Amino acid sequence: MQFEIQNIQKRFGRKQVLNGVSLAADPGTCVGIVGKNGSGKSTLLSILAGILKPDGGKVTWGGDDLLSSPKKLADAIGYVPQGTPLFEELTALDNLRLWYAGKSRDLAQDLKDGVPAMLDIPSFLHVPVRQMSGGMKKRLSISCAMAHRPPVLLLDEPSAALDLSAKAAIHAYFREFTRQGGILLLSTHDAPEFELCDKLYLLKDGALTPYAYDGDLPSLVARM
Amino acid sequence: MMKLRWQYLKTQIHRMLMRFPVLFLVTILLLGAICGLAWAQFTAGKDEEDFQSLARQKVSVAVVGDTSESYLGIGIYAVEHMDSSRFSVNFIDCTEEEARAMLEAEEVEAYLLIPEGFLDAVTTAENKPVTLVIGGNQGGIGVELVRELADMVSRVLTSSQTAIYTLVDVEANYGRNAYDSKDVTQINLRYFDVILSREEMYQKETVESVRTLSRIEYYACAGVVLFLLLWGLNGTLLLTKRDFSLPKLIRTRGVGAVSQVTAELFAYSLVLLLCLALCVGGLLFGLSKAGVSFSLPGPSESAPSFLLGLFPLVFSMAALQYFLCQLSDNPIVTLLVTLLVSLVLGYLSGCFYFLSYFPKEVQELQVYLPTGMQVNLLQSAFLEKDAAFCIKGLTGYTFLFWLCSVLIRGYRLKK
Known part of the structure; x- marks a missing residue:
């Protein structure tokens, strides 16, 4: 099944942020979107996650129009935003319980061999979020987003402000996710993350352009 | 989807209870300050005559x-x-x-x-x-x-x-x-x-409530409302959101503005009620230990039935404070707004001074203010008067503040 975005349009006031954005991703692929701040990366991911409504365009998964069916969209997509979508006062376990609502057996199992286990959540299961490092919070956010086992995972700058070991842990999970047939769509500014991506797109002036990263960062910056 | 809504409510209650020790400490400090004020008022007047002359200047x-x-x-x-x-x-x-x-x-x-x-x-x-x-x-x-x-x-x-x-x-x-x-x-x-x-010799007509309530009853009513108003400062800690990632995300899973606001408001009301229950219990215990005779209003004069009667008051106050915390995502702004609104409403509702000191227009306005209705609801419990107007009014205010909060949350979720 293919994940496809067709001709997405979005305008904020007079500014046309997205102007006919289209792309397609097959299972087991990682797609990266680069672009300077304010280019519309987060807007695009918010639309794909169902947070924002586009002015036009379609998002399909296996032929189904996800934008016209919030239930199908919620089932198909997991989203990790830039912020911290966690309850700061509560522990990792309490936060996971919210997203595993009514599925406590699944949670117990996943803590043994699922996504939380892969991201080493059990090592800080009872730590309150406000006492966690940035890497812990990001790993927990990914675990929460994956609670309903979506085939498509969207991540908005997942490794921003993380240390090297946290990045390595998260990247290892991304590789495993795509190896198992998942589709990863991430926005990033981080050059090492480009290597994870099977396809890279440059978002500029509201449109996506395929881009092949060759290690020449100054050239990329000039094109942005 | 229902399971997620229910879990969201449980998580909100859990979250607020996690902050309960801090909140309760603040509550105790507030209660101490209010008791200090009440004690100063009691000791300032030597007897009931002084209290009467406070209400009516010569x-x-x-x-x-x-x-x-x-x-x-x-x-x-x-x-x-x-x-x-x-x-x-x-x-x-x-x-x-x-x-x-x-x-x-x-x-x-x-x-x-x-x-x-x-x-x-x-x-x-x-x-x-x-x-x-x-x-x-x-x-x-x-x-x-x-x-x-x-x-x-x-x-x-x-x-x-x-x-x-x-x-x-x-x-x-x-x-x-x-x-x-x-x-x-x-x-x-x-x-x-x-x-x-x-x-x-004089034709006497009593129009203000102080002549029909004893001092301790008057200060009990004013004190409870003032306490609840100032407790709203805790609300800024619990309810002001800087990061809207979670509400936005959970909305995509079917828990929209209505469900979110309802769950958060309900959880906040429960914590407020719990704090009030502990304070009422503590005060009754303290008064009985000190040998002061004081009975709670209501048919059974028991603390549970008294607290049950306070539901409209607590929920309307929680809704007001919740609404104020939705106005900004900056905790300092919401703290100042809550403090200002609490002081103004407390002042206009007779929590600081007797209403008879105010112009007639303010006295008429008090009846329609949410805090005025809350004071009047408590006073009517002591006086065993019909409180239907206050209960209906407070229910209306609760709904109004809830609705405004839903609209604000809905707007923010779509931003």
């Missing part, structure tokens, strides 16, 4: 005339110490120049000019009127009280004159021996009845 009236004349002096002393006037009138003996100066300086409401030989004129039925001088710019209840006083003095004098002339008639017709008759005794008794029916 009217000062100057008296110009020879008060050294024994009968006139006794008359003024009697009026000054009558039950109906001793809390309301203060006579000042002075010259006419001094009285005029005080009237111009608005230190007295009016002055009475008693002509020389006034008592002789009374006994000989000459017309030597007492002049009542009132400032041209003055009005209001003080002046009305002075007019009442003048009417009362006239009535005393005409009754005295009637008695004197009746006795003169009796003497003329039956001789001095007639003073020994039972008829004269009857006349004297009727005269005393007329003159000494002191409670009927």
Whole structure:
């Protein structure tokens, strides 16, 4: 099944942020979107996650129009935003319980061999979020987003402000996710993350352009 | 989707309970401050008379005339110490120049000019009127009280004159021996009845609640509402959101603005109720240990039924505070807004001063303010009055604040 975005349009006031954005991703692929701040990366991911409504365009998964069916969209997509979508006062376990609502057996199992286990959540299961490092919070956010086992995972700058070991842990999970047939769509500014991506797109002036990263960062910056 | 909504509610309750120790500590400090204020009020007034005079300031009236004349002096002393006037009138003996100066300086409401030989004129039925001088710019209840006083003095004098002339008639017709008759005794008794029916001298009409509630009841009502208002400062800690990632994300899973606001408001109300229950329990325990007699209002006078009766009050207060915390994503802004709104509403609802001190317009407005209804709901519990208006009003306010909060949350989720 293919994940496809067709001709997405979005305008904020007079500014046309997205102007006919289209792309397609097959299972087991990682797609990266680069672009300077304010280019519309987060807007695009918010639309794909169902947070924002586009002015036009379609998002399909296996032929189904996800934008016209919030239930199908919620089932198909997991989203990790830039912020911290966690309850700061509560522990990792309490936060996971919210997203595993009514599925406590699944949670117990996943803590043994699922996504939380892969991201080493059990090592800080009872730590309150406000006492966690940035890497812990990001790993927990990914675990929460994956609670309903979506085939498509969207991540908005997942490794921003993380240390090297946290990045390595998260990247290892991304590789495993795509190896198992998942589709990863991430926005990033981080050059090492480009290597994870099977396809890279440059978002500029509201449109996506395929881009092949060759290690020449100054050239990329000039094109942005 | 229902499971996620239910889990969101449980998580919100859990989240707020996690902050409970800090909140409770703040609550105890607030309660201590309020108790301190109440104690200062109690000890400032020595007895119920002082409390009454707090609610009704005395009217000062100057008296110009020879008060050294024994009968006139006794008359003024009697009026000054009558039950109906001793809390309301203060006579000042002075010259006419001094009285005029005080009237111009608005230190007295009016002055009475008693002509020389006034008592002789009374006994000989000459017309030597007492002049009542009132400032041209003055009005209001003080002046009305002075007019009442003048009417009362006239009535005393005409009754005295009637008695004197009746006795003169009796003497003329039956001789001095007639003073020994039972008829004269009857006349004297009727005269005393007329003159000494002191409670009927003023027509009294109580319009403010302080006259119908005891001090401790009044301060209990004001204190509870003030406590709940100030507790709202805790709300800024619990309810102000800087990061909307989670609400936005959970909305995509079917928990929209209505469900989010309802769950958060319900959880906040429960924590507020829990804090109040602990404080009421603690206070009752403390009062019983101190040997102070105090019974909770309501048919059963029990703490659970009292708290049950407070539901409309607690939920409306929680809804107000929740709404205020939705106005900004900056905790400092919401803290200041909550503090300002709490102080203004508390002030206008009689939590700091008696309502009778305020203009009539404010007193009328208080009835329709959410905090005014909350105070009135509590007072009606003590007075065993019907509180349907307050309950309906508070339910309406709860719905209104909930609706406004839903609209704000909906707008923010779509931003």
